[in-house]
Amino acid sequence: DDLHCNAVQIIGGDPDRLELAAVAAAELGLEVWFSPYPLELDPEQILTLFGDCAARAERLRRQGAEVVFVAGVELSVMNRGFLPGESPEERxxxxxxxxxxxxxxxxxxxxxxNAFLRDAVATVRRHFQGRLTYASIQFEQVDWAPFDIMT
Structure with a gap:
């Protein structure tokens, strides 16, 4: 009741901590937006993180929680391999x-x-059967077709 909401987005780069927080939120009856937040990773590292987190999110979903998986946030700016540059500001x-x-x-x-997001969606869908979205920046021009929710 203190949060005055029915859903919470759990954001972070540590799968163990994400899962711990997501379980606590689900136990309170909140819908969980499970949102791994990779920083300065290359695309393969991001896919590995998403696969791990998607399996954790699916375990929680199978226990009865409402779970949305967020396949990244502003990936093009916050990570390597999409834009040239060594930092978000430089990119x-x-x-x-x-x-x-x-x-x-x-x-x-x-x-x-979008080529990467197709791979990310395939990786997540191998492990997670719930709703899926991506948190974009307007200029990323995301193809929303493989996602369930446009954010």
Missing amino acids: VGRLMSRPGRRAEAMRELGVRL
């Missing part, structure tokens, strides 16, 4: 630095990110 700076090429750069980013 965004490079993306926005050439106004005449910005639209093309965003389209190219959308192609790269």
Whole structure:
């Protein structure tokens, strides 16, 4: 009751801690948005994290909890392999630095990110049978077809 809500998004990069918090929220009757938050990982590392977390989220869902799996948050900026640059600030700076090429750069980013998200969805779906979404930045141009919820 103190939260005044019926759902909670559990965010983090440590699968054990995510699961612990998600179980506690589910025990309180809250819908859980299980949201691994990779930082500065490459795409293969992200897929490994998602597979582990998806299996944990599915265990919780099978115990009767309402669970939504969030397959990343702003992946293109917060991780390696989607945009050039060594930090989120550098990645965004490079993306926005050439106004005449910005639209093309965003389209190219959308192609790269959507190719990865197709792999991510396949990885998650192997382990998790509940609803699935992604938390995007507007310029990522996400193809929402493989997701259940647009966020």
